[in-house]
Amino acid sequence: MDPQRVNALQSWLGRALSESSITIDDVRKLDGGAIQENWRVRCSVGGINADKRGFVLRRDAQTTIASSRTRAQEYAIIEAAHHAGVRVATPLAACDDPEVIGAPFFLMRWVDGVSLGPRIVKDTTLGGDRMQLGEQLGRELARIHGIRMPQASLSFLGEPDTDPVGSAIGNLRATLDRLGAARPALEWGLRWADVHAPPRSSPTLVHHDFRTGNYIVDEQGLAAILDWEFAGWGDPMSDLGWFCAECWRFGRPDLEAGGVAPRAAFYQGYEAESGSPVDDDAVRFWEMFAHLRWAVIALEQAERHLSGREPSLELALTGRIVPELELAVLKATEPGRWRRAP
Amino acid sequence: MRDEPSGPALLDIAHRTLMADIVPSLSGRQRYAALMVANAMRIAAREQQVAPRAGLAGEAILEFVAGETDSGNPVSALVQQIREGRFDSDAVLHGALRDDAVIAAGTWKPSVLSPAERIKAGLGPDLG
Numbered sequence: 001m002d003p004q005r006v007n008a009l010q011s012w013l014g015r016a017l018s019e020s021s022i023t024i025d026d027v028r029k030l031d032g033g034a035i036q037e038n039w040r041v042r043c044s045v046g047g048i049n050a051d052k053r054g055f056v057l058r059r060d061a062q063t064t065i066a067s068s069r070t071r072a073q074e075y076a077i078i079e080a081a082h083h084a085g086v087r088v089a090t091p092l093a094a095c096d097d098p099e100v101i102g103a104p105f106f107l108m109r110w111v112d113g114v115s116l117g118p119r120i121v122k123d124t125t126l127g128g129d130r131m132q133l134g135e136q137l138g139r140e141l142a143r144i145h146g147i148r149m150p151q152a153s154l155s156f157l158g159e160p161d162t163d164p165v166g167s168a169i170g171n172l173r174a175t176l177d178r179l180g181a182a183r184p185a186l187e188w189g190l191r192w193a194d195v196h197a198p199p200r201s202s203p204t205l206v207h208h209d210f211r212t213g214n215y216i217v218d219e220q221g222l223a224a225i226l227d228w229e230f231a232g233w234g235d236p237m238s239d240l241g242w243f244c245a246e247c248w249r250f251g252r253p254d255l256e257a258g259g260v261a262p263r264a265a266f267y268q269g270y271e272a273e274s275g276s277p278v279d280d281d282a283v284r285f286w287e288m289f290a291h292l293r294w295a296v297i298a299l300e301q302a303e304r305h306l307s308g309r310e311p312s313l314e315l316a317l318t319g320r321i322v323p324e325l326e327l328a329v330l331k332a333t334e335p336g337r338w339r340r341a342p
Numbered sequence: 343m344r345d346e347p348s349g350p351a352l353l354d355i356a357h358r359t360l361m362a363d364i365v366p367s368l369s370g371r372q373r374y375a376a377l378m379v380a381n382a383m384r385i386a387a388r389e390q391q392v393a394p395r396a397g398l399a400g401e402a403i404l405e406f407v408a409g410e411t412d413s414g415n416p417v418s419a420l421v422q423q424i425r426e427g428r429f430d431s432d433a434v435l436h437g438a439l440r441d442d443a444v445i446a447a448g449t450w451k452p453s454v455l456s457p458a459e460r461i462k463a464g465l466g467p468d469l470g
Contacts (some may be wrong), residue, residue: 182417314378330439
């Protein structure tokens with residue numbers, strides 16, 4: 001970040017945090033964040049014997065994909081989750097003015113730990129007891145699903161979909177059409193989803209990207225749930241399916257709860273916190289659907305590179321994930337698994 | 343007459359050099375970037391290796407719409423027919439799609455395939 005913007009950010013921080021003496025010691029962009037950028041901001045607050053404080057600043061990347069919310073909306077969702085007792089990085093302030101650092105952003109308290117999915121799965125010194133971690137993740141997700149309409153601060157989310165599966169299928173088909181991506185294997189999976197949609201659950205707030213890689217753990221256990229930009233009203237079972245999908249187990253397909261714990265521990269935590277049974281059939285449906293959704297997101301990310309707007313090897317490689325996801329879809333929807341199979 | 347070493351052979355030695363002489367001295371973001379470069383080189387090499395089988399698998403899929411489209415993209419025509427339910431639970435189309443996906447997924451990451459699938463894709467049973 002250039003010095004002029006750091007100065008503007010420092011002034012804004014003083015006003016937003018009501019601190020008369022605040023100095024930015026360091027601003028550093030964090031790895032990852034293909035859709036949004038995350039920056040670590042280290043500050044000294046107060047004059048002599050200054051208090052050292054760390055923050056995370058989150059702002060739009062150069063280009064964002066169509067399904068992403070604005071930073072102000074994401075901030076409001078995190079505040080609602082915080083009030084509902086969900087473990088999140090404490091939200092502190094948001095800035096809509098693009099003049100300060102070039103794009104809208106918001107600020108949260110820094111949380112120590114690790115969020116990289118493959119590392120969490122492989123390094124069992126992280127996350128504390130893994131059965132407890134699985135159960136805790138189930139509890140956190142149930143707390144998110146405890147947020148129900150109406151919520152004045154979340155009015156921008158609009159009304160929940162009356163046909164969440166049909167809309168999800170329609171959105172993915174529309175995105176494929178917009179990208180000009182003719183992918184028969186994905187279409188096969190979408191058609192299967194069309195025919196096998198589960199009964200609709202009562203709508204709740206849905207995180208929509210609740211998976212290993214989007215939470216922070218430290219040595220003791222779960223520290224914070226991250227990345228709320230896709231959240232909205234929806235079918236709560238879709239979050240459980242996304243979390244359990246094999247594509248998010250990072251090389252540990254045997255640990256069905258995000259590669260970190262058995263499915264039973266995750267379900268147990270969810271049921272204990274929510275007081276409601278998990279609809280396992282619906283979760284399995286959404287697990288298959290997770291591969292479709294991730295495949296379409298991967299195509300969108302690849303398009304950012306292919307269009308020439310944002311040349312990036314990382315985005316280019318993301319596009320090559322798609323056949324692995326298509327193969328998973330085809331294995332889950334073999335002809336014998338069609339309800340209307342002859 | 344083709345110049346030697348061939349494109350795939352150049353990619354192979356370039357990949358080996360990158361991994362042996364450069365990656366070990368890197369850390370952090372530079373190491374991550376170098377590993378992505380190495381991965382991209384391996385994908386490009388495998389893509390050439392499986393090209394004949396990938397071509398056949400693609401043709402097998404297009405046979406489902408052969409003669410049905412006067413103009414436009416035949417794959418798009420197939421997509422439309424799948425959406426309309428004309429191929430619901432069709433084992434032959436499913437098999438063709440799966441064969442194609444096995445080759446493409448193995449090109450991306452051979453470890454996602456079983457040894458039998460790797461042979462079918464033309465990649466050999468071992469992880470390269």
